[in-house]
Amino acid sequence: MAISQDQFDRIARELPGFGRDPASIRRRIEAMEAMLEGLFVIPGTNRRVGLDSLVGLIPVVGDLATAAMGAWIVWEARNLGMSKWQITRMAANVGVDTLVGAIPFAGDLFDFLYKSNTKNLRIIRKHLDRHHPATVTIDA
Numbered sequence: 001m002a003i004s005q006d007q008f009d010r011i012a013r014e015l016p017g018f019g020r021d022p023a024s025i026r027r028r029i030e031a032m033e034a035m036l037e038g039l040f041v042i043p044g045t046n047r048r049v050g051l052d053s054l055v056g057l058i059p060v061v062g063d064l065a066t067a068a069m070g071a072w073i074v075w076e077a078r079n080l081g082m083s084k085w086q087i088t089r090m091a092a093n094v095g096v097d098t099l100v101g102a103i104p105f106a107g108d109l110f111d112f113l114y115k116s117n118t119k120n121l122r123i124i125r126k127h128l129d130r131h132h133p134a135t136v137t138i139d140a
Helices: 005-014 022-037 051-055 061-079 084-101 106-113 116-131
Strands: none
Touching: 022 051, 022 061, 022 116, 051 061, 051 106, 061 084, 061 116, 084 106, 084 116
């Protein structure tokens, strides 16, 4: 059952966090980055691990799945009106993570160390803090 654009816009306005405003986009991107890069801490270390490292252990399919989730973050950044240079840098981060992560064993270690989504979130936050200061959240 398809819905019209007007119906979608009405639903998006009523659901918190699902809007197209910069604050909603920031919350969604931060939630996705937390899920991909920092879902839990490895006991005995201070190292955070997320779905990017875990799903990346599955050959080919895992790397493609995490690449799609990383590409979604880049897509949301594009919706914020970020510059082509910033989008290109972010796409390169996801591309490097995907290509090197596809190498058996060494790629899994690379996925564990190279946090492309965290790098991309840093680029997005810098843009939002400069161009949409009302979206800034203060962590307690």
